[in-house]
Amino acid sequence: xxxxxxxxxxxxxxxxxxxxxxxxxxxxxxxxxxxxxxxxxxxxxxxxxxxxxxxxxxxxxxxxxxxxxxxxxxxxxxxxxxxxxxxxxxxxxxxxxxxxxxxxxxxxxxxxxxxxxxxxxxxxxxxxxxxxxxxxxxxxxxxxxxxxxxxxxxxxxxxxxxxxxxxxxxxxxxxxxxxxxxxxxxxxxxxxxxxxxxxxxxxxxxxxxxxxxxxxxxxxxxxxxxxxxxxxxxxxxxxxxxxxxxxxxxxxxxxxxxxxxxxxxxxxxxxxxxxxxxxxxxxxxxxxxxxxxxxxxxxxxxxxxxxxxxxxxxxxxxxxxxxxxxxxxxxxxxxxxxxxxxxxxxxxxxxxxxxxxxxx
Amino acid sequence: xxxxxxxxxxxxxxxxxxxxxxxxxxxxxxxxxxxxxxxxxxxxxxxxxxxxxxxxxxxxxxxxxxxxxxxxxxxxxxxxxxxxxxxxxxxxxxxxxxxxxxxxxxxxxxxxxxxxxxxxxxxxxxxxxxxxxxxxxxxxxxxxxxxxxxxxxxxxxxxxxxxxxxxxxxxxxxxxxxxxxxxxxxxxxxxxxxxxxxxxxxxxxxxxxxxxxxxxxxxxxxxxxxxxxxxxxxxxxxxxxxxxxxxxxxxxxxxx
Numbered sequence: 001x002x003x004x005x006x007x008x009x010x011x012x013x014x015x016x017x018x019x020x021x022x023x024x025x026x027x028x029x030x031x032x033x034x035x036x037x038x039x040x041x042x043x044x045x046x047x048x049x050x051x052x053x054x055x056x057x058x059x060x061x062x063x064x065x066x067x068x069x070x071x072x073x074x075x076x077x078x079x080x081x082x083x084x085x086x087x088x089x090x091x092x093x094x095x096x097x098x099x100x101x102x103x104x105x106x107x108x109x110x111x112x113x114x115x116x117x118x119x120x121x122x123x124x125x126x127x128x129x130x131x132x133x134x135x136x137x138x139x140x141x142x143x144x145x146x147x148x149x150x151x152x153x154x155x156x157x158x159x160x161x162x163x164x165x166x167x168x169x170x171x172x173x174x175x176x177x178x179x180x181x182x183x184x185x186x187x188x189x190x191x192x193x194x195x196x197x198x199x200x201x202x203x204x205x206x207x208x209x210x211x212x213x214x215x216x217x218x219x220x221x222x223x224x225x226x227x228x229x230x231x232x233x234x235x236x237x238x239x240x241x242x243x244x245x246x247x248x249x250x251x252x253x254x255x256x257x258x259x260x261x262x263x264x265x266x267x268x269x270x271x272x273x274x275x276x277x278x279x280x281x282x283x284x285x286x287x288x289x290x291x292x293x294x295x296x297x298x299x300x301x302x303x304x305x306x307x308x309x310x311x312x313x314x315x316x317x318x319x320x321x322x323x324x325x326x327x328x329x330x331x332x333x334x335x336x337x338x339x340x341x342x343x344x345x346x347x348x349x350x351x352x353x354x355x356x357x358x359x360x
Numbered sequence: 361x362x363x364x365x366x367x368x369x370x371x372x373x374x375x376x377x378x379x380x381x382x383x384x385x386x387x388x389x390x391x392x393x394x395x396x397x398x399x400x401x402x403x404x405x406x407x408x409x410x411x412x413x414x415x416x417x418x419x420x421x422x423x424x425x426x427x428x429x430x431x432x433x434x435x436x437x438x439x440x441x442x443x444x445x446x447x448x449x450x451x452x453x454x455x456x457x458x459x460x461x462x463x464x465x466x467x468x469x470x471x472x473x474x475x476x477x478x479x480x481x482x483x484x485x486x487x488x489x490x491x492x493x494x495x496x497x498x499x500x501x502x503x504x505x506x507x508x509x510x511x512x513x514x515x516x517x518x519x520x521x522x523x524x525x526x527x528x529x530x531x532x533x534x535x536x537x538x539x540x541x542x543x544x545x546x547x548x549x550x551x552x553x554x555x556x557x558x559x560x561x562x563x564x565x566x567x568x569x570x571x572x573x574x575x576x577x578x579x580x581x582x583x584x585x586x587x588x589x590x591x592x593x594x595x596x597x598x599x600x601x602x603x604x605x606x607x608x609x610x611x612x613x614x615x616x
Contacts, residue, residue, distance in 0.1 A: 068437070
């Protein structure tokens with residue numbers, strides 16, 4: 001059978017992938033630049049086909065708590081938002097992480113801080129990878145750089161979320177959410193049956209038929225027990241760090257310089273890399289796909305034979321901290337970023353590379 | 361009749377509900393929570409829903425509801441129980457889903473979630489314990505604290521110029537198109553307990569027959585927070601709470 005390739009926005013691809021992958025519920029609240037996720041779901045009416053629940057909540061706070069409830073009951077549930085809305089979701093995300101529940105949160109980042117702008121940004125890297133909500137926890141964070149990855153990472157995020165009973169985030173930006181590209185959508189997969197959910201999630205609040213009652217909570221007043229719960233979570237995070245780092249390398253084998261970039265910035269950096277190579281500067285691109293866990297070991301190995309690394313981000317320098325930690329200050333690490341919703345031209349990146357390393 | 365005869369099942373006139381377990385409750389002596397827990401346990405069992413119920417506990421004194429009721433439970437963030445319940449009910453339509461919330465949880469931090477879940481007509485029941493004070497955190501002012509009432513954060517009495525007015529969420533709920541059954545009860549006398557149980561039963565039946573959302577307010581005592589004996593608290597509730605929060609059905613569009 002010929003592959004079905006369609007042209008659509010990244011936000012639309014998220015919605016279509018969710019329906020096709022048998023997601024049970026989506027709970028969201030409109031915010032630019034990601035409203036097409038909810039709009040597409042509303043237009044597709046999956047409740048009439050797959051039985052997927054789609055609900056426009058009264059706020060981002062309510063939406064994430066709907067996800068908390070649905071995830072606790074063993075269902076595949078998700079929400080999406082953009083930066084200011086994701087700030088509102090942080091409380092719920094912390095509870096979901098604390099109760100060790102699987103779910104998907106999509107952040108199509110826009111410029112901040114505050115109400116900021118509706119233009120693209122990557123300024124929520126710290127929020128996503130260093131905490132966001134309160135307490136010692138981590139999200140599994142996937143950074144798509146194409147519409148195809150927007151579709152693909154819905155399935156990957158749920159796979160990892162259920163494997164580790166941990167919330168996963170697709171950290172996209174306004175470029176990837178709004179741009180149109182061709183995409184091959186996943187095959188239709190039926191939603192899990194009640195028996196399958198109960199078998200897969202024996203911890204879930206499905207109604208205590210034939211077993212002791214289940215409780216979903218992040219609360220434990222005894223600090224000795226709470227410490228054990230935290231240590232258990234830390235052990236889980238170590239396992240995720242050991243097994244689940246993902247990254248892409250382009251033309252890194254002979255590179256004298258590495259550009260490190262994620263999401264839409266990696267696409268811009270790829271063009272900049274091509275321009276630099278036309279000038280005779282041997283540049284490679286290292287693209288972290290998992291921002292947490294950060295592919296530190298792979299980056300450190302690749303950095304061994306380069307003269308310097310340029311971190312390109314739509315922020316003032318956030319991922320650069322993880323890059324510096326990865327290479328342990330063994331190589332010069334420089335930053336180029338545009339802020340507040342400005343997306344750089346590839347030539348700006350090439351110029352920055354020249355200015356920082358070739359003709360300082 | 362011997363003791364052995366008396367304890368035969370056919371002679372039983374009263375027993376602890378099967379779904380209320382033997383864990384020691386942390387509630388203060390005289391508190392209304394224990395009675396309401398008992399009623400919920402009885403109603404769920406009598407409806408045959410023990411294995412198909414999900415309860416959502418709040419932040420507040422009832423945070424540990426799940427330690428006492430032998431049903432599946434989720435512990436919500438402060439005020440967010442109706443959001444959890446909305447999702448669970450939509451994802452599991454044949455389950456009985458209810459929230460159990462205090463006045464601070466429901467009428468203050470969770471007002472938006474409460475009003476919108478009720479107005480969407482979610483097929484859930486909200487049990488609302490209104491004792492006009494924050495019990496768990498040590499007796500601070502609640503959105504339902506009466507004018508003149510003294511709490512840790514209005515030690516000279518609640519005055520509208522500083523603290524605003526007490527909120528009648530149940531009256532608001534009765535105006536919403538999504539609600540089918542809105543009632544205000546109490547559990548301070550045997551007669552009141554019987555009526556409250558019937559109200560909880562009707563609300564749960566309403567949820568299971570998909571007629572709209574239900575809100576059961578239980579005007580309650582917090583004798584620790586009010587700094588009264590249990591008896592004095594019951595009397596004070598009748599004299600001061602009931603005039604502002606009068607018991608009775610505020611709305612019933614069910615066919616139950």
